[in-house]
Amino acid sequence: MTARWWQKGVIYQIYPRSFQDMDGDGIGDLKGIARRLDYLAELGIDAIWISPIYPSPMADFGYDVADYRGIDPRFGTLADFDALLAAAHARGMKLLLDFVPNHSSDQHPWFIESRASRTNPKRDWYIWRDAAPGGGPPNNWISDFGGSAWQWDEATGQYYYHAFLKEQPDLNWRNPDLRAAMMDVLRFWLDRGVDGFRIDVLWHMVKAADFPDNPPNPDYRPSMGEMHSLLQLHSTDQPEIHDIAAEMRRLADCYGDRVLIGEIYLPLDRLMHYYGREQAGVHLPFNFQLIEAPWNARGLAQMIAAYEAALPPGGWPNWVLGNHDRPRIAARLGEAQARVATMLLLTLRGTPTLYYGDELGIGHVEIAADRVQDPRELREPGLGLGRDPVRTPMPWDESPNAGFTTGTPWLPLNPDWPMRNVARQAGEPGSPLMLHRRLLALRRTxxxxxxxxxxxxxxxxxxxxxxxxxxxxxxLVALNLGHDPQRFVPPRWARGACLLLSTIDDPVAGDGEALMFRPDEGMILAPQDNS
Known part of the structure; x- marks a missing residue:
């Protein structure tokens, strides 16, 4: 096949607040990312995806956008962005932006106009509803951060809808003027040369027109968080979203080899619709199954087979182990099995996305109560839903603050940073970082x-x-997902195969017919004649 760059490449997600700070304010910035491009090139990734860098009050750390065409001063300037883009391209790397189309900040000029009066021309750019008969919110919809998804506006006597924080009012994609304005935002960045977008909460963007109540979730448990007490039947995944995704795809395709990646947490059958049917959808609807899957061989094999079988004609697979919202893989499985998971991620068919810091094996980072930043944790404390532990600063070396900043880091570092940092692992052949480099090199060759x-x-x-x-x-890729030794008889074509790479750095044992896998070991093997 003639593969496009996003099919054969590897994407690396950067949470910009936490990657590298160059001005000493304790928050990462664009100049910091530019400084570390050589590291990323040496790692072997093909594209970087940067979480939101737009002007924002930071109620949800950039996912509350106040200006879709600018750069927040905390991160730099448009000139800094253009310089970063040029520097990435000069190294053969692509750059993707996070596009946040479902909601804006309540400080965005559009919303300030929208809430000014019921007759304002931008009133319908957001979702406004009268109170329910007898008073109260228009329906029972719940914010993903807990509590009602409706906020009363005293000045105009209506509620506005917010799927997340009240500071993040949802945009009304049924309004053609709003839709055109957001398509112009995509054009603005595509004209600057960006190589694509990760589209935030794509499946949230259209709501049922008559706003019926959502049904209760029969499997709800309080530990899941209040948002899961209802099934989001009417507040997400509406059929009209596919026409919007198709319009975004047509626009991106006008610019050549660009990619659209949709954040979509849905069951497999519904996820597949986002590739498109009569019209093309996004290139890659994010496949998050590895993040949540029970970690056993039979279950993973069935999941992989089901996913591959469900792909529509021409649909390209993709895989993810972690992101800025979910626990790190080493925190979930431990470092030894996280190495096996990395081999799985980077050898499955499809486009893998790596999350910054996972290449070092960073595990769970405990955040003291007085250091918590995440609004989700602040609103529903004690449930383990907080995202701060996966957003901690990147540890670069053994200098103060791990080389991340000369100031005070906005979040604490992983406690083992003096031993678990880039400089240290770059000098250790068996480190998680070096395993990532070798795996990425194998993918290229x-x-x-x-x-x-x-x-x-x-x-x-x-x-x-x-x-x-x-x-x-x-x-042949063979992975021991357990903590005990395993005897594995490879298929006949792979007998006597050469070991290309093991997650454990010493010679492999065998008994002639079979290979003996140590606990938590994965291998990539090639037959001697490779035929």
Whole structure:
């Protein structure tokens, strides 16, 4: 196949507040990202995705946008952005922006106009409703951060809808003028040369026109968070969203080889609709299954097979282990099994997305109550839903504050940063960082790992195995997902195969017919004749 860059490449997500601070205010910035581009190039990634950098009051740390065409002064200027984009392109890397189309900040000029009066021309750019008969919110919809999703506006005597914080009013994508204005935002950044967008909460963007109550969730438990007490049947995933996604796709395609990635947390059958049907949808509806999957070989094999079978014709797969909202993989599985998970991520068919810091094996970071920043944790404390632990500063070296800042970091560092940092791991052949570098190098040199087909192999016990093949090359990936040794008999074509890489750095043992896998070990093997 003739693969596009986003099919054979690897995407790396940067949370800009936490990557590198150059001005000493304790918050990362665009000049900091530019400073670390050589690190990213050496790591072997192909594109960087930067979480929101637009002007914002930071009620939700940039996901409350006050100006879609600017750069928040905390991060720099438009000139800094243009310089970063040029520097990334000079190194052969693409740059993706986070597009936040579902809601703006309540400080955005559009919303200030919208709430000025019921007759303002921009009133319908947001979602306003009268109180329910007898008073109270128009329906029972709940914010994803807990509490009613409706906020009363005393001045105009109506409620406005916010799927997240009250400081994040939802935009009304049923209004053609709003829709045109947001498409112009995409044009603004595409004209500057960005290579695509990750589209925030794409499945939230259109609501049922008559705003019926959402039904109760029969499986709800308080530990899940209040948002899960209802099924978001009418407040998300409406059929009209697919026409909007198709319009975004047509626009992106006008600029050549750009990519649109949709953030969509939906069951598999509904997720697939976002590739498009009669019209093309986003290129990559994010596949978050690895983040939530029970970590066992049979379950993962079934999940991989079901996902591959569900893809529509021409649909390209993608995989993610973590992001700015979900616990880090090393926190969930431990460092040893996180290495195996990394091999899985980087050898499955499809586009992988890495999250900054995961290449170091950063685990859970405890955030003291007086250091909590995340509004989700502040609104529903004690449920473990806070996102601060996955947004802590990147540890670069053993200098003060791990080389992240000369000031006070906005969040505490991982407590083991003197030992777990880039400089230290770059000098340790068996470190998580060096494993990532070797895996990414293998993807570049073996087309079978980047664009090849996949075939799952029957296994026993805790073993997960599959073949990747392309252009006459065949590779075997075998992973021990357990904490005990495993004996694995490879398929006949792979007997006597050469070891390309193990997650454990010493020679592999075998008994002639079978390979003995140590606890938490993964391997990539190539047959000696590779035929």
């Amino acid at each position: 073996h087309a079978a790992l980047s664009i090849g087909d996949i075939r799952l192999i029957d296994t026993e016990g805790d073993m997960l195995a599959y073949e990747r093949h392309a252009d006459g090359e065949r590779l």
